[in-house]
Amino acid sequence: MTDIHVTSGKAGPTGGSRHLLEVKDLYVEFHTRDGVARVINGVSYHLDPGETLAVLGESGSGKSVTAQAIMGILDMPPAKIPSGQILYKGENLLAMSEEKRRQVRGKEISMIFQDALSALNPVFPVGWQISETLRTRAGMSRKEGLKRVVELMDLVKIPAAKARVRDYPHQFSGGMRQRVMIAMSLAMEPKVLIADEPTTALDVTVQAQIMDLLGDLRRDMNMGLILITHDLGVVADVADRIAVMYAGRIVEHADVRNVYKHPAHPYTEGLLDSIPRLDSKGTELATIKGLPPNLMRPPTGCAFHPRCKYAKAVCTTETPRSLDLGHGRTSACHFAKEMLDGTLR
Amino acid sequence: MFRYLVRRFLQMIMVFIATTLIVYSLMYLTGGDPIQALAGEKPVTDLQRAQLTVKYGLDQPFLVRYWNYLTDLLHLDFGTTLTGRPIKDILLDAWPVTMQLALIAILVTIIFGVTAGVIAGIRRGSIFDNATLVLTLIVIGIPSVVLAPLAQYLFTIQWKLFPTTASGDPTWYELVLPGIVLGSLSVATAMRLTRASVSENLRADFVRTARSKGMPGRRVIGIHVLRNSLIPIVTFLGVELGSLMAGAIVTESVFNVPGVGFQLARGLKTEDTPLVIGIVSVLVIVFLVANLIVDLLYAVLDPRIRYE
Numbered sequence: 001m002t003d004i005h006v007t008s009g010k011a012g013p014t015g016g017s018r019h020l021l022e023v024k025d026l027y028v029e030f031h032t033r034d035g036v037a038r039v040i041n042g043v044s045y046h047l048d049p050g051e052t053l054a055v056l057g058e059s060g061s062g063k064s065v066t067a068q069a070i071m072g073i074l075d076m077p078p079a080k081i082p083s084g085q086i087l088y089k090g091e092n093l094l095a096m097s098e099e100k101r102r103q104v105r106g107k108e109i110s111m112i113f114q115d116a117l118s119a120l121n122p123v124f125p126v127g128w129q130i131s132e133t134l135r136t137r138a139g140m141s142r143k144e145g146l147k148r149v150v151e152l153m154d155l156v157k158i159p160a161a162k163a164r165v166r167d168y169p170h171q172f173s174g175g176m177r178q179r180v181m182i183a184m185s186l187a188m189e190p191k192v193l194i195a196d197e198p199t200t201a202l203d204v205t206v207q208a209q210i211m212d213l214l215g216d217l218r219r220d221m222n223m224g225l226i227l228i229t230h231d232l233g234v235v236a237d238v239a240d241r242i243a244v245m246y247a248g249r250i251v252e253h254a255d256v257r258n259v260y261k262h263p264a265h266p267y268t269e270g271l272l273d274s275i276p277r278l279d280s281k282g283t284e285l286a287t288i289k290g291l292p293p294n295l296m297r298p299p300t301g302c303a304f305h306p307r308c309k310y311a312k313a314v315c316t317t318e319t320p321r322s323l324d325l326g327h328g329r330t331s332a333c334h335f336a337k338e339m340l341d342g343t344l345r
Numbered sequence: 346m347f348r349y350l351v352r353r354f355l356q357m358i359m360v361f362i363a364t365t366l367i368v369y370s371l372m373y374l375t376g377g378d379p380i381q382a383l384a385g386e387k388p389v390t391d392l393q394r395a396q397l398t399v400k401y402g403l404d405q406p407f408l409v410r411y412w413n414y415l416t417d418l419l420h421l422d423f424g425t426t427l428t429g430r431p432i433k434d435i436l437l438d439a440w441p442v443t444m445q446l447a448l449i450a451i452l453v454t455i456i457f458g459v460t461a462g463v464i465a466g467i468r469r470g471s472i473f474d475n476a477t478l479v480l481t482l483i484v485i486g487i488p489s490v491v492l493a494p495l496a497q498y499l500f501t502i503q504w505k506l507f508p509t510t511a512s513g514d515p516t517w518y519e520l521v522l523p524g525i526v527l528g529s530l531s532v533a534t535a536m537r538l539t540r541a542s543v544s545e546n547l548r549a550d551f552v553r554t555a556r557s558k559g560m561p562g563r564r565v566i567g568i569h570v571l572r573n574s575l576i577p578i579v580t581f582l583g584v585e586l587g588s589l590m591a592g593a594i595v596t597e598s599v600f601n602v603p604g605v606g607f608q609l610a611r612g613l614k615t616e617d618t619p620l621v622i623g624i625v626s627v628l629v630i631v632f633l634v635a636n637l638i639v640d641l642l643y644a645v646l647d648p649r650i651r652y653e
Contacts (some may be wrong), residue, residue, distance in 0.1 A: 105557055123576075123648060132555075184558070
C-alpha cells in the first residue's frame, strides 16, 4: 500500500507539504539541572486524512514527546525545540503565535491520553467537560451543548448517555471513562486525532473495544489518527503504517504488513520476537536484552548498538542515516538491506 | 449525599457527648468545695450546706449530674457566674464582637493569603514567590503575644492610625487593627497552603487535557486549577473561622476587645469556674458546628466525597 496523497492542505508559504500533518526533522531537548537530554533527534513523519499511523516504542523513546510537541503542550522550559518543523495543512505550527496555535488545539488536532481518570477533571461532570469547547469556542448555549454531548456520548457508545451527562468521571468504569475522553476530543470534529496509549490502563477485552471504536471513528469522520503505543499486538489490525521509535529517532518506518513480515531494523525484529505467541507455548519468551539508553549520555554511533545482536564495529562509531528502501519504507540501520535479504548474521 | 449527611451528623453527636463529658469530668475532678466557693469568705452552717447540696443536686451521682448539665446546656441554660450574672447574657454581649473580629480576620486571610498564594503558586520560583516565602516565615515565627503589642505600639501609639483599645461596644473601625493582627496569623498558613495546592494542580493531567482542548491560559487556571485548589483552602478557612469564633485570648486582651476570648481570660484570672465551663462548653458546640459545615462544604466541592 502506498501513501494516499490527498491535497486537502494547500501548499503553505513555509512548507509546500502535500500531507495533512507533517513533522519535519524535529529536535526536542530538555534542559534540566543535571544537563541536557536530547529526547527527539530528527524525527520526521506524516499523516493523511483517514489514515492511521502507529508510533511504536518503549517508554522514553520520545513517542509521547513528539505528540506533545505537535499539540504544543510541552512545558517550555524545560523543553526546547532547537530546530524542526511541524506542518499542519502546510503551515508551520512552531512558527505560529500562541493564540493562533491555541485555535488549532482541540479544533484541528485533538489528543486523548493514557489515564482517563487523571486526565479528566475530577470536580466537573463529564457532560460539562465534553461540552466545554462547544460552549466556549463554538458559541453554543448550554442547552445546545448538552444536546450535542448526548450525541457524542452515543457516538462513542456510552450506554444511557442522557442519564449520565451529569455524572462525574469517578463514577465511570475505566473503559467508559476513556470513551468520555474520546467523545471530548471529538467535540470540535478535529482532522487529526492523537491517541497517546489510549488502552494501556484498560483490561484486554476493553482494549479491543476501544481500538475498534477508534478505528471506526477514524473511518467515519475521515480523520488522521496517530496511535501511540508500545504494544505491537494492538496496532496490527488498526494501523496503516508504523513508525518505530528508539532513543528519539525513527528507526523504521513502513507499511504495517511489511513490518510484520520482514522487519528492516534489528530493534523492530526484537519487538516482534518479544510478542507472546500461542504456537510458541513452552519456550522461553524472547526479550531485548539491556535497557534503553540514558539520553543525557547517549551511546556513540547507533543508539541501539549496545543491545543489538548484530552490532558490528561501524555501529559503535557511525550514526546510521535513514535509508530509503522504496515504497515509503525507511530504516535507520547500516545493514537494513542485509536485514531484508535475510543475510545479516 | 443523604447517607453522608446522616453519618456525619451522628458523628457530631458522639463527639459532642464525648467532649462535654471530658469538660464536665475535669470540673468534677478539680475538687474544691463548690458551696464554699459560692459563699465566698462567709461561713456556711450545716443546715445551709445541706439545703444548697440538695438545691444544686450535689448529692446526686456523677452521671446524673452530668445528665442535668447536658440537658441544661441543650436548653441554652449555662448557669450563672460566681457573681450571679447569667452566663448567657455575657455570651450574648461578647459573641457579636468576636464575630465581627473573626469576619475581619478571615477577610484579611482571604484577600492577602489566598491571593498571594495563587500568584506564588503560578509563578513558582519567581521573586514574588521567594519574597512572600520569607515574609510568611517571619510572620509564622512571631507569636501573637509579641505581634499584637508590637502592632498596637506601631499603629496606634507611634503612627496614631487606629485607636489603641476598643470601647465597651466597639465599632468596626476600632476592630480593624485587632482583626488584621488576628488574621495575619493565618495569612501565612493560608498562603503556603494555597501555593502548594495551586502548584500541585497546575501539574495535574487534567490541566494538560484542558490545554490540549485549546482552552486559554486564564480559563485553565481560573476554572480548572482554582476549582480543584479551592477544596483544601475552603476546609482550612472553615476550621480557621471556627477557631476565630472561639475568640482570641491574646489579641482580644491586648486590644481590650470585649469578646469571647476576653471574657474567657477574665474568667480564668478571677477563677470563675462556672464562667469558664460555660464558655468552653459553648466553644465546643461552635467548633463542632464549624467542622460540620466544613465537611458538608467539602462534599459540595469534591464530588468524589459525596458518593463514597
